[in-house]
Amino acid sequence: MLSHMTMTDEQRKSVILQYFRAFDNGGTAPDGSSILELFAPDAQVYFPKWGIATGREQIGRMFSDLGARLVSITHDYAHFNWVFSGSDTVVVEGVSHGEHVDGKWRAGNPAWGAGYWCDVFEVRDWLITRCFIYLDPDYGSADVGRYPWLSCTSE
Template identity: 65%
Template sequence: MALTMQTMNDEQRKSVAIEYIKAFDNGGVTSTGGSILDLLADDAQVFFPKWGLASGKEQIGKLFADVGSTVKSITHDYAHFNWIFSGTDVVVCEGTSHGEHRDGPWRSGVPAWGAGNWCDVFEIRDWKIQRVYIYLDPDYAGRDTSRYPWLVTD
């Protein structure tokens, strides 16, 4: 891990996080036409439920390709994001999304227990994402219901 060279404020960290989230909505391409991986430090770590922890850009690229191959489209609802700033390099973003998974569409709140609500915990330094843990239900189409007796499906 490189030594910290630049001081960033919360709004600058937030801008990096938003660029990262928007790149997902744009098929992994940033607003400047680069790869989403360009936003990550070389030794970054990304956690995704049911995939695990990816370390370094090569593994992270595999994680994104694996998960991305199951998602036809995704749109994050930027107007409804909640941001939490720690006063350190850590920034938390809670939000909602909708889109289409290979198993079917999803939208936050439809049904109330379904996919679409998520929370990302970022560590951002030197204009690069050092770490992001993604917390969400990866059952986008809501098919994994038989294991949860409180879910009543019609």
């Protein structure tokens, strides 16, 4: 029979903050360990235009693919919106800024551009078991041609 450690919302939040800090630090957690060690061996991560990665090896490949496109990223921790479900699920909404190979971005500049995101996590036994990332991956705002209303807006 499997047993699970009971975690508080604050404990789940601390695991998720380690994840964001590691992501902002090129995949290295504050304690020097790999971001992948924050994930359960069979965890799943979803990223738009990439799909679902299952297990640390695939998650590592996904993060390598994403990292090859990012020069830098910073999440604005002070303004995260945390939603706790009373179970293992935690929703985090926030903003980011950084530099992509297609150029710099900042949430709100332009108003419709990249930088706003919402992630849904499941955290059990001090490990992330699921992380589904919802955002616009067009960091360089290059996809204007497919959305006619964008050519009518100003930054």
